[in-house]
Structure formats: structure tokens, C-alpha cells
Amino acid sequence: MRWLLCAIALLVSLPAAALPANVEHVETFRGIAQYRLKSNGMTILLAPDRAAPVFTFMVVYHVGSRNEAPGNTGSAHLLEHMIFNKSTANFGRARGHKTIQDVLFEGGADAASSNMTTWYDRMNGYSTLPSDKLDVAMRIEADRLGRALILDEERQSEMSVVRNEFEIGENNPRRALYKATAATAIQAHPYHWSTIGYRSDIEGVTTEKLREHYKTYFHPDNADAILAGDFDTEAALAMFDREFGGFPRAPHPIPKVITVEPPQEGERRTLVQRPGTVGLVQLAYMRVAASHPDFIALEVLNSILTDGVNSRLYQALVDKGLATSVDSDNWALRDPYPLLVTATCAPGQPHHAVEAAIKGAIADLAQKGVSPAEVRRAQQQIEVAVVRSRDGPYQMARAMGEAVASTDWKWFLAYVERVKAVTAADVQRVAAAYLVPERTTVGWFVPSAKAPQPLPPAPVAAPPTPTAAAQPASRATAAPAPSQPFAQRTVRRVLPNGFIVDVVRNPAVPTVAVRGVVTAGTMTAPASQPALADLTGKMLARGTATRTKEQIGALLDDLGATRTYFTQLTELGVEANGMARDLPLILDIIADELRRPAFAAAELAKARKDLENDYLRADDDTSTRAQQRLGQLAFAAGHPYHPAARTAKLRSIAAITEDELRAFHRARYGANGMILAIAGDIDPAATIALVEKLFGDAPAGQRASFAALPRTQPVAGVREAVTLRGKANMNIVMGSASGLRRADADYEAALVANAALGQSALSSRIGRRVRDTEGLTYSIYSRFLQSEELDGVWLVNVNVAPPNLARAIRSTREELQKYAREGATDAEVQAQKSFFAGNFRIGLGSNAGIAAALASAEKFGFGPRYLDEFPARIAAVTTEQANAAMRKHFFPDRLHLIVAGDLETLPD
Incomplete structure (x- = not known):
């Protein structure tokens, strides 16, 4: 079941609520209550969950690409972009307000859990925020539903952003094949085209046509709201009535899709x-x-x-x-x-x-x-x-x-x-x-070596005609539920062999999440065998000394449980999920695979082919290639962070022997380099005892450590093109060695400083200019990467269409130089601190989020208390500290510039 991950059983029943006069209860079915606004027919579903002081508010708009026709394909998706962060009556720059994304960002929202998406049958807008910000989420969706301005100057810049998103998709072979296969299978129905539409329609649709589409479909009786998480029912319904009750019903019937796909008559x-x-x-x-x-x-x-x-x-x-x-x-x-x-x-x-x-x-x-x-x-x-x-x-x-x-x-x-x-x-x-x-x-x-021919552009023209809107009424809020500190909730044990386990009981749902770390990443392999760690990781799930791959698969499948291993630069990651009652068997399988992989010859042959394809796919990705080249320029050959070339990795795959795999496993998979974090509806004492039984007699081994290596100093910047023929999109990467390590006292200050510059594609210096104002990219961000035991790099990564390359480089450079001169403002630092504090709370709203945060905290030696301390550490950062950290770790005069795509030289 890949179409849907739904939540059904054991929901807490809603308490009786005193309803506003305009709200009527429709029905309650299996713990979910439906209410309707009498004035316009809009409904809301309430699904309470008090496990964490977090909620998600979503509005589903019943308009998608199935409601389009040739000439305006992609209109729903382009409209989504327009109401996602462009101007409405109460948000956006057109009328001097903060943008929607600025408001959400300051509340702690990120693109993973607060966003808008469009698909065949629908568009949705949603926000995941701390419980005391429900009024913010409802105000935003109300403006999206009925108060969007849809201005021509904003459409022009956003059109080029969407076009770049289209081009990014064209870089992906699987997406290209999917679009072709679906279009061949469906020839009459509007599912024929993809949600993003045809390039010529993206470029050619007028603002007036988008406004007409908006007026046709965006009405309360063509939308449904959903509220899940921690909220007060009476306050939530009052807010819903206040924000949405004043919108009138659609003045016309919503157009129906009448085309039926004719029967297929052959392959x-x-x-x-x-x-x-x-x-x-x-x-x-x-x-x-x-x-x-x-x-x-x-x-x-x-x-x-x-x-x-x-x-x-x-x-x-x-x-x-x-x-x-x-x-x-x-x-x-x-x-x-x-x-x-x-x-x-x-x-x-x-x-x-x-x-x-x-x-x-x-x-x-x-x-x-x-x-x-x-x-x-x-x-x-x-x-x-x-x-x-x-x-x-x-x-x-x-x-x-x-x-x-x-x-x-x-x-x-x-x-x-x-x-x-x-x-x-x-x-x-x-x-x-x-x-x-x-x-x-x-x-x-x-x-193929031959690139497809580009589509011709279409003209764009439309006059701006802003719409009027009313100001919403006063606000109401719902208070968040109290939470016990994680330092008290977590049962932590360090076994005599060095194995670390953290356990948190969370009885909200009868599930369990396991997250683990093994210090066996690619940097721990010898330089002569760059594929050794990757190939070892590939073999873990391919059978053990006591069970075949098929037997393990049958055990997990019978439970409906999942477990995954993935090798990264610094570590091997472990992820497992299942029902809490099945944790003993899940942990038994993980212990068996981590401790006793079989390295069977037949499975090794398959793993070699699998890893070879992984490397080939990565080598075909413009972003990966640009960042890889930055790593090669920033770190000298022989440094653990210096990436190996694809040819070296492919040779390594073929040359690695079974004996070398076993030797690497003995050296790197000792208990002293292992961490497990477990969260769910479990008994902590019994879980600790189980982990002791499964891992207590494991050899301690010697955990790999690189802390003694000196910090890498940035060198003079280099300009390079990485040529990948036939790519419709390019990636610009600017960066250098940063000198920042995770244990540094100014780590949090550096995070805040970078966030003001480029954490968000829409609520940061470079994002506002390069994406939101100039419309040159769909994706732009800056990050400190690989700042762990060793110091890593700082970089900017920008997706861009070839015609916009020179301008995107220039605009990004100008913003970087300005930031280096002026630093962050007090307001920017405060906004970023608010984001980190709220976002951290949101991340701890699930078993998976709790387990991942605990594993990360243990990896860096902080322990469970860090989950309680992080918001305070962020709050303590001053503007002066943030700017000092940026001056220390950001080197605008020594940035490498790498562009990966269909080019041979860089523009002047």
C-alpha cells in the first residue's frame, strides 16, 4: 500500500463541544468528527492526538490537473505556487505584509511538514506548528482560499521558478519515463498530462487565465479542512468559523470532469x-x-x-x-x-x-x-x-x-x-x-548520448488587476500541552562493551521506531577501497549466519515491519519501524544482521550490481556531481572527506573480496561504535534487558576516530564546469572548507547565522532575492555540511536553467558579499531562532522523530538532555555571536564555483 499512509484505529474520542452558531456537527465515525459551516457548506474533520504539543491543519482544494485542458495544463500547480507564498490580502509584499513563509518559518515550520502540493485530483495547503499557533495556520489557509491577489508581476517571477522545477524533473530519467508511459496509457482523460503540465503552457498561461481558474474552483464548498494533533475542540471550531465562515458559496456549479478514458484495445x-x-x-x-x-x-x-x-x-x-x-x-x-x-x-x-x-x-x-x-x-x-x-x-x-x-x-x-x-x-x-x-x-x-531537442518558448502577457479582500477578525489561541523533559523520560544505558541504548516510552500509538548509528561510514574505509563500507552495508540485509535473506524477509513481512540500513559518509544508519508488540523480533533481526552477516557469494554478486547502479545514478545527478567536486577541491587527497571518483569506486566494487568484507566488518562493527535509540509504546526496562541480551556479549572493537586530524583551511577558490550532456537543468555550487565542527562552542551561532543567509528558499537572504524576487530557481539553499567530528564545508546550492546561469551566479554572489559586509540583523536572527525552536518541537512529535533526535544526540556525545537544552542554546545566541561565527566560518573571497550541467566553460 504505497498510495496512502493513513491513521485509523484507536483515535481519542472528541469531547462534547459548545458549537458556534454557524457550525453544525455532521457525524462522528470511528473517532473522527465532521463539522460543517452552515453559511457555505465547508467541512472540517477533527482527529485529536495529545501525544505532543503539535498540530497539522490542512485544507484540501478539489482542483488538480484533472481539471485542466491543453493550453492551461499545469495551471493548478502554478496557482499553488502563487498562493503558497505570493501576495494575499493579509500576507505578502504587495501590501507591505510579511510573506506566508516568513510567518510560518518564524513559527518553526519547514518544507517537509508545512507546504502546498498539487496532484491529479487535488491541491492541498497545510501547516504543522506548535499548538499555540493554530490561529496562524487557519489565517493562512483562509487567505489562500479566498483572498489571493494573483498579480502579474508575481506570476512572471514564479513562472520561471515552476519552469525550473519542470527542468529539474526532466533531469530525472525515472520521472521522464513515468510521464511518457502515463501519457501513452491514458490518451483522452486529463490524467494524460503530468501535474506540472507542458512547458509551453507553463510559459504561456496568462495571469488572467490563472485568475479565472482561481475564481472557478477556490470556494468553501469545493474544499475540506482537516485538523489533526493537539488542539482544544471549542477553540478550534471557533477559529474555523471566524476565518472561513464569511466566505460565500460558489456563485456557480463547480465544473465536473466528464471525459471517460476509452477502453484500451491492445498493448x-x-x-x-x-x-x-x-x-x-x-x-x-x-x-x-x-x-x-x-x-x-x-x-x-x-x-x-x-x-x-x-x-x-x-x-x-x-x-x-x-x-x-x-x-x-x-x-x-x-x-x-x-x-x-x-x-x-x-x-x-x-x-x-x-x-x-x-x-x-x-x-x-x-x-x-x-x-x-x-x-x-x-x-x-x-x-x-x-x-x-x-x-x-x-x-x-x-x-x-x-x-x-x-x-x-x-x-x-x-x-x-x-x-x-x-x-x-x-x-x-x-x-x-x-x-x-x-x-x-x-x-x-x-x-543515450543524444539529448532531446528543447521545446520552443511561448509568449507571456497579462495585465495586473489586484482583487480586494477583507481583514480577518481578532485572534484566539489554544494552549499547548505540558511535556516532561526528555532527560527524565529517557532510560539510558551504556553496556560494558560501550554499546549505547536510549529508550523512551510513548503510549500514544501502539508502534515503535528504532534508529541506530554504527561508526562504519565510507570515511572509515581505506582510501584504496572506497566502496568497501558501502558494499558491507549492502550485505547486512542479505542473510546472516543463522537465517537466509528470504527467511528474514518472511519474518518482517509477517509482522508488517520494516528495517533499512544506509551507509553515509560518517556512519551506517539503521531505521526500523513496526508494532510495539513485535519489538523483540525486530531487535533480534537487527542484532543478527549487524553482528553476523553471511556475506554469501550469490548475494555478494547481486550486491555488487546494486551498488554499481547506485554509483552510476549518482554520477548522472547534477547536484551530486557539483557537491562531489567541491569536496575534492576543499579537501586534499587522502583526507577522509575527499570523495573518490566514480571510476575508482567501480574498480573497488569489482576488486573487493569476501575476506576484505569480513575484515572490515570485524574492525568497524564493534559494540563501542554502536548506538540504538528506541521510542514507542514499550516497556523501557524490558527493552533495555532485551538489548543487553542481544548486544551485551558483542566484541567492543575500536571505534574509528578522526578528531586528531587538523582543521582544513580554505584555499583559493577555483572555477570549474562539470559537463553532463543533455541535462535540462544545472546546479551551481559555491563553497569552501568551513573549519566548523559539531563540538565547537559557536556551532549553534553558526547555524543561526547561516539560516538567515540561506536556510530557506523563501525566508532567507539568498532565497528572497534569487527565487522569490527574481524567479531564477526552484531550489536554493546554504548549509554547513559534514560538520561532525571533523570540520566540513559551507556551501550554496542553486538549481538553475541554462539561460539563467550567469544571472543566478551574479545575484547569489552579490547577496553573499553583502551578507559578509553587513552580517545578519537583529530581526533576522530573532526570526531564525524562532524557527529552530519551533521546528525542533515539531520534529519531536513522532516516535521516529524522537528516536532520530536521540541517536543524533548520542552520536555527538550530548545524551538525551540535549533534546531539552537545544531550544535554550538557540535562544541564547545573540546577533553579535551569530555574525562572529559567520565571519569565522564563511570565506566569501575563497569560494570555489562549480557548475554541473550541459556546459564546458563557465560564464564570465
Whole structure:
């Protein structure tokens, strides 16, 4: 079930509320209450969760790319950009107000949990904030719904931002193949085009046309609100009435989509050839809408196809060495859409062999059926995913929002029951009905040296006509719930062998999250074998001395649990999620894999191919290549942070022996370099005892340490072009060695100083100018990276279209130079401090967030108390300290300039 992570069971019942005169209670169903505004018909769903003093408020607008036509494709998405941060009656620069993003940023919101998105069936706007800022979130969404100005000068700059987003997508082979396959499979219905639209429509749509689209669809009776998390019901309903109750109903019927996709009469094919490094095969099978009774059986089928190492297509493709990965998507949409299967060809494997294997496995399933055990496993995986998705208000609101857009909220709440009712016969029936040749579209992505021809531009013109709006009334707030300090909530134990474990009980949901760190990152491998740490990490989940990969996969699949290992520069990361009751087995599997990997020869051969594809894909990414080159310029050869070239890594993959893998594992996977943080509905004492049993006798080993290395000094800046032919987008990276380490006393001050300059693409110096004002980029940010035990780099990274390259470099440089001269203002520092404090609280609103924060704090030697101390550390930063830290770690006269893309030289 990849279309939705929803939250259903065990919700706290809403207390009885004294309703405002304009609000009526519609119904309460399984713990979620629906209310409606009598004046205009707008509804709100309330899903309370007091686990953390955080909420998510979302409004779902029933307009997406299915409500467009050729000539205005992408209009919903462009409108989303216009109301995301451009001017409304009460926000934005047109009338002298703070922008929406400035207000949200100061409240602690970030782009991950406070944003706007557009898809086929809907647009949504949402904010995740501390509980005392609910009035802020509602004011913002009210202005987005009915008070957007949609000014021509703002559309012009935002059009180029959206065009750059389009170009970034064109750089991605998988996205390019998906667009081609979907357009071939769907030829009449508006799902034919992608949400972002055609480039010529993005460039050519007029402001008046966007304004007309807004006036057609943005009305309270075409929108639904969702509030999840910590809130007071009476105060929330009063705010909802105050902010949204004054909007009138739509003055006309909302236009309906009437086009029905005609039946497909045979297999269709499409081929995408453009520069790339890895081949892809995609099969699309047209199936019914989410509201159709067969959709639920297709969900179970989708899980059986690709969920886990024992899934049908994993066994048919990955296990046989034809592909390095395979996945499938069965998105819940309002109208019929394909079930998509996508495989990444293993190096040297032809596309036709991968296609034949997919078709063969699916035909075998449709003919012979599936076992009851496969159905039960899929049902368990889906049910656990549903329960796990209650881990935080944003996840809950997002899942409910997708259901409201594609079907309705009560269908969403009955989803698990319907999944449990599916039988093996149902799965075979829908496979035989929908996964058949006459409903199939095949897409291939074949890497080529030839770039596609660019599309011609279209003219843009429209007169500005601002709209009037009323000022909202006075505010009301709801107080946040008190929280016990993490230093008291956390049970911490250091085992005699050095293993560190932190455990936090959080009974809000019956789930558990595990996050771990092993000091076995790529920098711990010898320079002569740069792929050694990556390949060792790849082998952990491929079988142990006591269990095969398939046996472990079956155990996890039966629980609906997940665990992942990923190798980074400084460490190997561990992530696991599941039901709290299953923690003993989850930890047993993690301990077995970390301590006793089998390094079986057959699995090693597959892991080599998988890692080779990873390196090839990274080498085809403009941002990765530019940042890699910065690392090579900033750090001397032999330094742990100096990135190895792709050719060296590919040679290393082939040369590494099983003995070398085992030796690296013995050296780097000792208990003295391991940390586990566990949060969920668990017994801390029993969990500590379990960890002691599983890891207490592990050899301590010697934790790798590089702290004795001297700090890297910035050198004279170098200008370089990294040539990647056929790329529609470029990445500009400016940066140098920073000299900043995590343990430095001015670390928090440096964070605040950088945030004022470039933390946010919309609420920072460079973001406001390069993206928001000049519209030159979709993504721009500055960061201190790799500031851990060693000092890392400071950089700016900018996505840009080739025609805007010179201007983007110039504008970014000017802002950097101005900031170096003037520093941050008191107001900027205060805004960034407010962001960090609020954002940190938001991050601790889920089991996964708590476990990740604890693991990070332990990694740097701070312990659980740091989760309580961080807001105070940030609050203590002064403007003088922030500017002093920036002067110490930011070197504008020694910045390297690297541009990766389709170019050979840099502009003057």
C-alpha cells in the first residue's frame, strides 16, 4: 500500500463541544468528527492526538490537473505556487505584509511538514506548528482560499521558478519515463498530462487565465479542512468559523470532469532515449478508480507483487540478477489509472529480458493464483502501515487528505476492514481482469548520448488587476500541552562493551521506531577501497549466519515491519519501524544482521550490481556531481572527506573480496561504535534487558576516530564546469572548507547565522532575492555540511536553467558579499531562532522523530538532555555571536564555483 499512509484505529474520542452558531456537527465515525459551516457548506474533520504539543491543519482544494485542458495544463500547480507564498490580502509584499513563509518559518515550520502540493485530483495547503499557533495556520489557509491577489508581476517571477522545477524533473530519467508511459496509457482523460503540465503552457498561461481558474474552483464548498494533533475542540471550531465562515458559496456549479478514458484495445509502447546511466523498464496496467470495489483487492495484489524480498517480482527479477530493484504503485485516484511496475535493469541486462520477466511473473500469478499465506502477509503489511501512520499529526492529516480527494473520509476509515476481507480468489480475479496484455503499456528508458531537442518558448502577457479582500477578525489561541523533559523520560544505558541504548516510552500509538548509528561510514574505509563500507552495508540485509535473506524477509513481512540500513559518509544508519508488540523480533533481526552477516557469494554478486547502479545514478545527478567536486577541491587527497571518483569506486566494487568484507566488518562493527535509540509504546526496562541480551556479549572493537586530524583551511577558490550532456537543468555550487565542527562552542551561532543567509528558499537572504524576487530557481539553499567530528564545508546550492546561469551566479554572489559586509540583523536572527525552536518541537512529535533526535544526540556525545537544552542554546545566541561565527566560518573571497550541467566553460 504505497498510495496512502493513513491513521485509523484507536483515535481519542472528541469531547462534547459548545458549537458556534454557524457550525453544525455532521457525524462522528470511528473517532473522527465532521463539522460543517452552515453559511457555505465547508467541512472540517477533527482527529485529536495529545501525544505532543503539535498540530497539522490542512485544507484540501478539489482542483488538480484533472481539471485542466491543453493550453492551461499545469495551471493548478502554478496557482499553488502563487498562493503558497505570493501576495494575499493579509500576507505578502504587495501590501507591505510579511510573506506566508516568513510567518510560518518564524513559527518553526519547514518544507517537509508545512507546504502546498498539487496532484491529479487535488491541491492541498497545510501547516504543522506548535499548538499555540493554530490561529496562524487557519489565517493562512483562509487567505489562500479566498483572498489571493494573483498579480502579474508575481506570476512572471514564479513562472520561471515552476519552469525550473519542470527542468529539474526532466533531469530525472525515472520521472521522464513515468510521464511518457502515463501519457501513452491514458490518451483522452486529463490524467494524460503530468501535474506540472507542458512547458509551453507553463510559459504561456496568462495571469488572467490563472485568475479565472482561481475564481472557478477556490470556494468553501469545493474544499475540506482537516485538523489533526493537539488542539482544544471549542477553540478550534471557533477559529474555523471566524476565518472561513464569511466566505460565500460558489456563485456557480463547480465544473465536473466528464471525459471517460476509452477502453484500451491492445498493448501500447513508448521509448525514452536521452542521456543517462541506468536502464529502466516500466509496465502500466489500466485499472479501476479507488472507489470501485476491485481497488482494494488490487491493493493486496500490489503488495504481493513487490513488497519484500519474498514478493513475486523481487524473486523473478532481483533475485535472478535481471534487475537491481523493482517496485509498484497503485495510487488511489478518483478516476481509472494504471497500476505501475518499474524495474531498474542490472548492469549488462537487456531491457527485453527484464520486460519478459515482469510479464511472465504476472501471467503466472493471474493463471495460477496466489496462496492464502501471501494474502495474509500482504494484509498484515497494509494494516501495520496504517497503524504506523498515526505516528504524528502531519502523517495523519496527509493520509486523510488523500482519501478525501480520491474517495471520501469514511471509505478511508473502513479501508483496513476491506483489506482484511480480500481472499486469494479475489486477488487472482483482479489480476486476470486488469493485468492483461490488452490493458498494458510498456515504457523503456534507454540511456543515450543524444539529448532531446528543447521545446520552443511561448509568449507571456497579462495585465495586473489586484482583487480586494477583507481583514480577518481578532485572534484566539489554544494552549499547548505540558511535556516532561526528555532527560527524565529517557532510560539510558551504556553496556560494558560501550554499546549505547536510549529508550523512551510513548503510549500514544501502539508502534515503535528504532534508529541506530554504527561508526562504519565510507570515511572509515581505506582510501584504496572506497566502496568497501558501502558494499558491507549492502550485505547486512542479505542473510546472516543463522537465517537466509528470504527467511528474514518472511519474518518482517509477517509482522508488517520494516528495517533499512544506509551507509553515509560518517556512519551506517539503521531505521526500523513496526508494532510495539513485535519489538523483540525486530531487535533480534537487527542484532543478527549487524553482528553476523553471511556475506554469501550469490548475494555478494547481486550486491555488487546494486551498488554499481547506485554509483552510476549518482554520477548522472547534477547536484551530486557539483557537491562531489567541491569536496575534492576543499579537501586534499587522502583526507577522509575527499570523495573518490566514480571510476575508482567501480574498480573497488569489482576488486573487493569476501575476506576484505569480513575484515572490515570485524574492525568497524564493534559494540563501542554502536548506538540504538528506541521510542514507542514499550516497556523501557524490558527493552533495555532485551538489548543487553542481544548486544551485551558483542566484541567492543575500536571505534574509528578522526578528531586528531587538523582543521582544513580554505584555499583559493577555483572555477570549474562539470559537463553532463543533455541535462535540462544545472546546479551551481559555491563553497569552501568551513573549519566548523559539531563540538565547537559557536556551532549553534553558526547555524543561526547561516539560516538567515540561506536556510530557506523563501525566508532567507539568498532565497528572497534569487527565487522569490527574481524567479531564477526552484531550489536554493546554504548549509554547513559534514560538520561532525571533523570540520566540513559551507556551501550554496542553486538549481538553475541554462539561460539563467550567469544571472543566478551574479545575484547569489552579490547577496553573499553583502551578507559578509553587513552580517545578519537583529530581526533576522530573532526570526531564525524562532524557527529552530519551533521546528525542533515539531520534529519531536513522532516516535521516529524522537528516536532520530536521540541517536543524533548520542552520536555527538550530548545524551538525551540535549533534546531539552537545544531550544535554550538557540535562544541564547545573540546577533553579535551569530555574525562572529559567520565571519569565522564563511570565506566569501575563497569560494570555489562549480557548475554541473550541459556546459564546458563557465560564464564570465
